[in-house]
Amino acid sequence: MSLGRRPFTALAVLALVLTVCLAGWSAWRSVRQEDSGREPGAPAPGTSQASPPAAPTAGSPESGEPGEPDGxxxxxxxxxxxxxxxxxxxxxxxxxxxREIARRVDIGTGRKECDTTGTATNSGYAEAAFTLDVSRRARDILAERGARVVLTHDGDRPYGPCIDERAARGNTVDADAAVSVHADGSGKGNRGFHVIVPARVKEGGADTTRITGPSRLLGEELADAFAAATGTGPAGYLGPTVAETGLVTRGDLGGLNLSRVPKVFLECGNMRDPRDARLVTDPAWRQRAAEGLADGVTAFLRASGSHPHAGPDNADPPDPTGRPSVR
Structure with missing residues (x-):
């Protein structure tokens, strides 16, 4: 299901948003090439091998194959x-x-816990098991399309990684796109997905000024693709703007504040709502969620020019009037 783009009250608002996003994208691409010394889409340096992954959590629904942490x-x-x-x-x-995950780490604007346990369905299916399964499935899809896919973990470590390490992973490999997979833990009756994009933050060790534009484009493409692949709509319980766009802007998440590459959080649904819980515990739906994630990332890579066959000279600009969208 793809939701149609709703009219704005003034075309000037849309023009301003597009101008800001394109400016941020251009600045990020320019600095990224200077800092990394590689052309957009060129392979990044190799990464270290991880230990063999652990088995899926006992009692959880059918899980994707652990495979290798890097696809x-x-x-x-x-x-x-x-x-x-x-x-x-x-x-x-x-x-x-x-105790270990309660340790506080620097997120640029302050300090937060290293990590948390996450939420779970009322029947006990953990968010952490869900996110790992969807991530593995999306990794396999994107790898089949030719991308090098790096997981921040593959069930192969006792806890974490901490939120600062998760952000550093994308920076270290100079990722073209990064997506953190989650599910919400709101109350019964609150349904739907949302994509969290970084606010413009420049404080302490946090500086998102170069990635806010491209990250928003990634969020928009991901919201469109996820809705189309899963048949679910945006989380209207978070307000009318989210119901229309599927996007939430936040400046308090270390995983976004510390990122130097385009990055978003995907909240796939609400695990505490019985109807959404039936979806997240269904392996077939989780496969569709992974396809939506992969399709959104693919669309972003094409639109942003990170796609190796659509460089900055021939990349299609974002269409302000045309295709169906949740935004």
């Missing part, structure tokens, strides 16, 4: 040469390490 794209595929980081929110074993 190395082949020589073929439309996304060859791109690097995507997927961050499975939380960790199934965090609950066994509450």
């Amino acid at each position: 190395d794209g082949g020589d073929g595929g439309p996304l060859r040469g791109t690097v995507v980081v997927i961050d499975p929110g939380h960790n199934p074993d965090n609950r066994e390490h509450t």
